[in-house]
Amino acid sequence: MSKKGSMPNFETIDDYIANQSDEAQKVLQELRKIIKTAVPNAVEGFHRQVRKVTKTKGAFTNDMALMKLIYLAVQNISKKWTQPVHNWALTIQQLCIHFEGRLNIKL
Numbered sequence: 001m002s003k004k005g006s007m008p009n010f011e012t013i014d015d016y017i018a019n020q021s022d023e024a025q026k027v028l029q030e031l032r033k034i035i036k037t038a039v040p041n042a043v044e045g046f047h048r049q050v051r052k053v054t055k056t057k058g059a060f061t062n063d064m065a066l067m068k069l070i071y072l073a074v075q076n077i078s079k080k081w082t083q084p085v086h087n088w089a090l091t092i093q094q095l096c097i098h099f100e101g102r103l104n105i106k107l
Contacts (some may be wrong), residue, residue, distance in 0.1 A: 016028075017029065017032070023098070024098050026094075027091065027094040027095060027098055030087065030090075030091050030094070031091055031095065034086065034087070034088065034091060046077060049073065049077045050070060050073050050074070050077070053069060053070075053073040054066070054069065054070070054073075057069070092105060
């Protein structure tokens with residue numbers, strides 16, 4: 001038996017999900033799907049946009065020139081980060097219900 005307040009030990013996220021109720025499993029699976037698709041896609045998209053800016057340059061006079069170019073690219077890329085995550089509102093509402101009192105989110 002675990003001490004009060006300590007987390008049970010699960011080997012994988014699948015073990016944790018399997019230990020939850022059916023409704024919680026659905027919520028956690030949806031959240032897992034969002035994390036496994038949205039995060040890598042965002043990283044790949046960011047890398048693609050930075051690479052697009054840097055590949056057109058033949059050479060850089062020094063490291064600072066490259067750093068400045070990447071900094072400006074990041075500033076321009078971050079302006080486009082307004083697209084919401086698919087089904088995020090539904091997922092966060094379900095998490096608020098499942099973890100009542102543990103999430104401090106204003107909806």
